[in-house]
Amino acid sequence: MTDFSRRLQDEIPALRxxxxxxxxxxxxxxxxxxxxxERAIVKRRLWHKPESLRPWLFALLRNVYLNQVRRQTRRPxxxxxxxVFPQAGxxxxxxxxVMIGQVMAALDGLEPEQREVLVLVAVEGLQYKEAAMVxxxxxxxxxxxxxxxxxxxxxxxxxxxPPTTATLRRIK
Amino acid sequence: xxxxxRAITEQNLQAYVDGWLSPAxxxxxxxxxxxxxxxxxxxxxxxxxxxxxxxxMRDAEPSVVPERLLRAARDGAAGSGRGWLVRxxxxxxxxxxxxxxxxxxxxxxxSPRDSWFAGVPxxxxxxxxxxxxxxxxAVEVRHPVEVRAEEEHLMGWLSKRVGRPLGAPDLDRFGFxxxxxxxxxxxxxxxxxxxxxxxxxxxxxxxxxxxxxDSKVAFRFAEEGGLGAFYWLDGRSGFALxxxxxxxxxxxxxxxxxxxxxx
Numbered sequence: 001m002t003d004f005s006r007r008l009q010d011e012i013p014a015l016r017x018x019x020x021x022x023x024x025x026x027x028x029x030x031x032x033x034x035x036x037x038e039r040a041i042v043k044r045r046l047w048h049k050p051e052s053l054r055p056w057l058f059a060l061l062r063n064v065y066l067n068q069v070r071r072q073t074r075r076p077x078x079x080x081x082x083x084v085f086p087q088a089g090x091x092x093x094x095x096x097x098v099m100i101g102q103v104m105a106a107l108d109g110l111e112p113e114q115r116e117v118l119v120l121v122a123v124e125g126l127q128y129k130e131a132a133m134v135x136x137x138x139x140x141x142x143x144x145x146x147x148x149x150x151x152x153x154x155x156x157x158x159x160x161x162p163p164t165t166a167t168l169r170r171i172k
Numbered sequence: 173x174x175x176x177x178r179a180i181t182e183q184n185l186q187a188y189v190d191g192w193l194s195p196a197x198x199x200x201x202x203x204x205x206x207x208x209x210x211x212x213x214x215x216x217x218x219x220x221x222x223x224x225x226x227x228x229m230r231d232a233e234p235s236v237v238p239e240r241l242l243r244a245a246r247d248g249a250a251g252s253g254r255g256w257l258v259r260x261x262x263x264x265x266x267x268x269x270x271x272x273x274x275x276x277x278x279x280x281x282x283s284p285r286d287s288w289f290a291g292v293p294x295x296x297x298x299x300x301x302x303x304x305x306x307x308x309x310a311v312e313v314r315h316p317v318e319v320r321a322e323e324e325h326l327m328g329w330l331s332k333r334v335g336r337p338l339g340a341p342d343l344d345r346f347g348f349x350x351x352x353x354x355x356x357x358x359x360x361x362x363x364x365x366x367x368x369x370x371x372x373x374x375x376x377x378x379x380x381x382x383x384x385x386d387s388k389v390a391f392r393f394a395e396e397g398g399l400g401a402f403y404w405l406d407g408r409s410g411f412a413l414x415x416x417x418x419x420x421x422x423x424x425x426x427x428x429x430x431x432x433x434x435x
Contacts, residue, residue, distance in 0.1 A: 002245055008245035009296050012237050017229055034244045041248030055341045085229050095229075103224035121190055122222035123229050125398060128192070145188055154217045 004044050007053050008037055014124060018058055021119055022065050024079040032068070036061040055130035058120070062134060080107050106156040114149030117142055180204045185211070189218045190353075194257070293345075295389045295410070302379035302412030303396065305356055305365050310375040310415075317352030317367050326353055330364040335382050336409055341432035343403045344367055346425055348376060360384060376415030376422075378429055383408050391426060393419055402426035 017037060019029035040047075040060055047056045082104040083164075107115055120131040132139040180201055187193050188201045204432070205212040309316055319326045330353055331338045340350050346369040356363045356379075363381035389405040400422045403412035411433065413426045 005246045006296070006392070009237075009242055010299070012241050012245060013396065016237075016241075021229070030238060030241065033243055035242060038249040039246035041245070082228065085231075098225075099226045100224045103221055104228050107225060118222075119225065119229070123226050125395075128187075128405075143183055143186065147182055150186070150189075150218045151223065153221050154214065157217070157221070 005041070006055075008040060011054055011057055012037070015057060015061055018119075018124065019061060019065070020084050021081075021116075022062070024081075024084045026084075032061065032065055036064050039064060048101065048126060052130065055126055055134050056133045058126075058143070059123070059136075080105070085153050102157060103153070109156055110149050110152055114145045114152065117145040117147045121146055185215060186218075186397060189222065197433055230396075234340065237300075268371075283301045295392065295403060295405055298379075298381065298405070298410040298412055299392075299394055299401055301356075301358065301363070301381070302365075302377070302403065302414050303394075303399060303401055306377045306399065306401075306414040309354065309365065309367065310377060316369075316375065318354035320352040321329045322349040323352070329367075330355065330380075332369060334380055336380075337434075338380060339432060339434070341378065341429045343376075343425060343428060345387060346421075346428070347371055348425070351375075374416055376413060376417065376425065378433070379412040379414065380433070381410045383410060391423075391430075393423070395419070404430070 012033065015033045016029060019032045019036075020026060023029045023032060036057065040057060043060070047053065080115065081099055085104070107118070110118070117131060120126045120134060121128070126134065126141055129139055132142045135142065178200070184193065184197065184201055186206075188198065193201060198296055205215060236410045319329065327338055327340050333355055340353075343350070347370040349370070351367045351369050353364055353366040356365055358381045360382050363379060365380075366376070366378040367375060367377045383405070386407050387406070389403075391402050391404050394401050394403070398416050399414060400419055401412055401414040402422055402425075403410070404426075405411075411429065413422065413429050415422060415425075417425070
């Protein structure tokens with residue numbers, strides 16, 4: 001197996017996570033990941049080595065996703081994020097599970113643009129310029145979306161608009 | 173001095189939350205936050221949010237990667253039988269750029285023999301298990317290890333159960349002290365995990381397992397958000413060093429582990 005393929009395999013968990021975040025359906029997300037991996041193999045010479053592989057793959061996956069969305073006539077139904085990422089068997093304290101449920105519900109309430117920046121930066125550990133590359137945006141835009149998204153999330157969690165009771169019930 | 177004097181911007185504060193500041197700038201921001209408790213509270217909230225979102229999205233991660241995805245990463249569309257679109261695109265590109273430079277499609281048809289091997293490569297599996305074990309035990313407050321470093325039988329016990337002599341690497345000069353170790357189940361029988369901690373409470377773990385057949389894989393690095401890992405196969409043993417460190421720092425530690433773990 002080639003070195004590139006090994007690196008690709010190492011990135012699969014992150015790609016699946018990002019795909020599920022975008023599509024919100026585990027099976028269709030894996031289809032998207034598979035399409036993206038196949039495409040990455042074909043296009044691998046376009047990746048310049050010192051760059052880290054993850055942002056390059058994320059940008060590629062996102063393009064495949066956007067092309068699919070454009071072809072669809074019907075918008076898919078939005079599944080709440082904490083159903084897409086269920087907290088099965090969390091062994092930690094109850095409070096932290098409650099906190100996580102509330103944060104995920106609040107995240108769902110953000111503008112999609114802010115939400116995506118936050119996930120790329122906070123969950124996937126992308127640098128700001130890498131996130132800008134994935135999203136095809138200037139870095140300043142990424143920064144302002146990040147800081148507005150964080151503040152909005154903070155206000156929601158502080159009680160300006162509490163998470164829905166449905167969310168609270170689910171994480172009990 | 174200049175780095176400390178410059179005004180703190182919102183962008184600096186965001187970078188502080190995400191851990192992207194240089195040490196000098198970091199110190200300046202910390203001082204600023206010490207003088208502005210409201211801002212400090214805001215940054216704490218931002219960090220807690222990030223932690224929660226990260227925990228939610230990462231813990232839900234299915235641990236087993238489907239074979240079809242591993243195959244796609246290995247063989248591209250040739251391995252799947254459903255990648256006609258990609259192949260068509262590749263063929264179109266091949267025509268477009270001319271046959272003399274057909275490198276673009278190389279990956280699609282490359283080494284078909286590889287695709288006959290089923291299952292997960294040993295080193296990918298090693299990385300997965302070692303990282304999962306680190307995530308489970310490094311966060312433990314009361315029971316990070318099963319047998320503490322102070323107990324003399326620790327290494328003898330692990331060596332015997334894992335089936336190879338093991339010495340506990342001394343990582344003192346990097347500021348990491350051995351806390352102890354534990355036994356873990358592995359496909360080959362038993363694996364060992366040694367846990368270390370530094371003065372800042374950061375924990376790294378060394379994972380060792382044995383395999384029935386010989387193989388050699390040089391140091392590889394993988395990174396999953398906050399966690400980095402170096403892993404390698406040496407003869408019948410597989411090793412991994414996992415921790416919340418940057419690549420360079422982890423590499424120095426991995427070299428020390430590599431040199432010392434043989435006994």
